[in-house]
Amino acid sequence: xxxxxxxxxxxxxxxxxxxxxxxxxxxxxxxxxxxxxxxxxxxxxxxxxxxxxxxxxxxxxxxxxxxxxxxxxxxxxxxxxxxxxxxxxxxxxxxxxxxxxxxxxxxxxxxxxxxxxxxxxxxxxxxxxxxxxxxxxxxxxxxxxxxxxxxxxxxxxxxxxxxxxxxxxxxxxxxxxxxxxxxxxxxxxxxxx
Amino acid sequence: xxxxxxxxxxxxxxxxxxxxxxxxxxxxxxxxxxxxxxxxxxxxxxxxxxxxxxxxxxxxxxxxxxxxxxxxxxxxxxxxxxxxxxxxxxxxxxxxxxxxxxxxxxxxxxxxxxxxxxxxxxxxxxxxxxxxxxxxxxxxxxxxxxxxxxxxxxxxxxxxxxxxxxxxxxxxxxxxxxxxxxxxxxxxxxxxx
DNA sequence: TTTTTGCAAGTAAATATTCACTCACGTGCA
DNA sequence: TGCACGTGAGTGAATATTTACTTGCAAAAA
Numbered sequence: 001x002x003x004x005x006x007x008x009x010x011x012x013x014x015x016x017x018x019x020x021x022x023x024x025x026x027x028x029x030x031x032x033x034x035x036x037x038x039x040x041x042x043x044x045x046x047x048x049x050x051x052x053x054x055x056x057x058x059x060x061x062x063x064x065x066x067x068x069x070x071x072x073x074x075x076x077x078x079x080x081x082x083x084x085x086x087x088x089x090x091x092x093x094x095x096x097x098x099x100x101x102x103x104x105x106x107x108x109x110x111x112x113x114x115x116x117x118x119x120x121x122x123x124x125x126x127x128x129x130x131x132x133x134x135x136x137x138x139x140x141x142x143x144x145x146x147x148x149x150x151x152x153x154x155x156x157x158x159x160x161x162x163x164x165x166x167x168x169x170x171x172x173x174x175x176x177x178x179x180x181x182x183x184x185x186x187x188x189x190x191x192x193x
Numbered sequence: 194x195x196x197x198x199x200x201x202x203x204x205x206x207x208x209x210x211x212x213x214x215x216x217x218x219x220x221x222x223x224x225x226x227x228x229x230x231x232x233x234x235x236x237x238x239x240x241x242x243x244x245x246x247x248x249x250x251x252x253x254x255x256x257x258x259x260x261x262x263x264x265x266x267x268x269x270x271x272x273x274x275x276x277x278x279x280x281x282x283x284x285x286x287x288x289x290x291x292x293x294x295x296x297x298x299x300x301x302x303x304x305x306x307x308x309x310x311x312x313x314x315x316x317x318x319x320x321x322x323x324x325x326x327x328x329x330x331x332x333x334x335x336x337x338x339x340x341x342x343x344x345x346x347x348x349x350x351x352x353x354x355x356x357x358x359x360x361x362x363x364x365x366x367x368x369x370x371x372x373x374x375x376x377x378x379x380x381x382x383x384x385x386x
Numbered sequence: 387t388t389t390t391t392g393c394a395a396g397t398a399a400a401t402a403t404t405c406a407c408t409c410a411c412g413t414g415c416a
Numbered sequence: 417t418g419c420a421c422g423t424g425a426g427t428g429a430a431t432a433t434t435t436a437c438t439t440g441c442a443a444a445a446a
Contacts, residue, residue: 107298110215151379158355
């Protein structure tokens with residue numbers, strides 16, 4: 001995904017604003033000031049605020065895709081693959097927590113279909129990836145077969161999401177990778193029979 | 194919790210607006226129009242919009258508390274108690290989905306401490322309630338002991354929350370109680386050893 | 387009984403502020 | 417010349433909240 005210098009600056013500005021003021025602070029005025037720009041200059045690079053957020057999510061999607069796809073294709077055990085996927089996610093969000101601020105603010109998406117779709121794209125990709133690993137794990141008799149793959153995936157995603165939410169609500173105080181690793185240890189225990 | 198006629202009207206108006214327009218539609222103007230009086234009249238009954246939302250959440254808390262406490266205190270098995278708690282929650286939210294719209298739009302309210310605290314009050318109450326049941330279940334050797342109660346609670350809450358989120362994102366199309374019951378069947382399977 | 391006073395609950399209108407976005411107009415560079 | 421990039425000034429539409437004033441009722445005072 002090619003990206004101009006200005007677009008990178010916009011992403012950085014979003015990051016700073018989301019971390020310091022939350023979604024409420026993500027305004028065109030603040031963005032422009034953060035970049036060192038006029039508000040109107042923003043519109044030389046993006047059609048609308050909506051498209052800025054959509055761009056942000058698309059950028060996130062590309063990153064997730066390029067990180068997780070190789071993991072899902074390697075030849076390790078399903079347990080290790082699932083663990084690796086989440087560890088990669090925890091590591092990434094610990095480095096770029098502002099994405100979580102955006103993702104966890106559901107209210108942002110009611111207004112815009114473009115943003116809602118970008119969001120769904122990410123979620124669906126991750127769900128499909130996990131599902132395929134879980135199915136493989138069940139077939140290989142590594143994972144329990146008494147619970148449908150669909151529910152195991154739901155459980156993984158739900159736990160992941162809640163941990164991220166708690167992290168955000170506690171102002172990113174604890175180490176997400178550490179708590180995440182701990183959580184995954186027990187999650188794998190649940191998965192394996 | 195005593196509540197005036199007007200306060201009930203405000204809650205009803207919030208419900209209608211949250212369901213038809215989401216959090217974005219929850220404005221003083223819309224509220225006033227929905228109730229059938231002026232915007233300023235709103236301020237005869239509430240100090241601010243913030244306090245309206247806080248009131249809504251307090252009302253929700255009272256309901257949850259009075260529904261769930263008896264369940265946690267009866268003499269059934271921990272499995273049945275946990276199941277009953279979530280079934281009560283699913284039933285309630287299926288009846289009053291607008292609460293979910295507010296709760297799941299976390300990020301939009303993080304500017305207000307009053308609202309944040311009201312949310313935490315609800316979450317903490319439910320967590321503490323579940324934790325005590327899980328601990329009892331572990332002690333009675335009904336629930337697995339190889340995973341700390343804290344994580345089992347986290348798993349329950351995470352799955353619950355994600356199901357509600359999916360329900361909302363699909364415009365409340367499927368039956369929450371039905372999907373919820375199905376989910377709980379597998380959740381209990383995970384809990385029990 | 388009549389009159390006075392107080393108060394809860396309402397109103398229209400205005401308030402100050404913020405928001406995303408537009409437009410006419412540079413400026414420097416290929 | 418044309419184009420990419422930038423600006424200052426402005427726009428209408430929202431936003432939550434306040435203001436000064438009114439109304440109906442009920443209790444207290446005459």
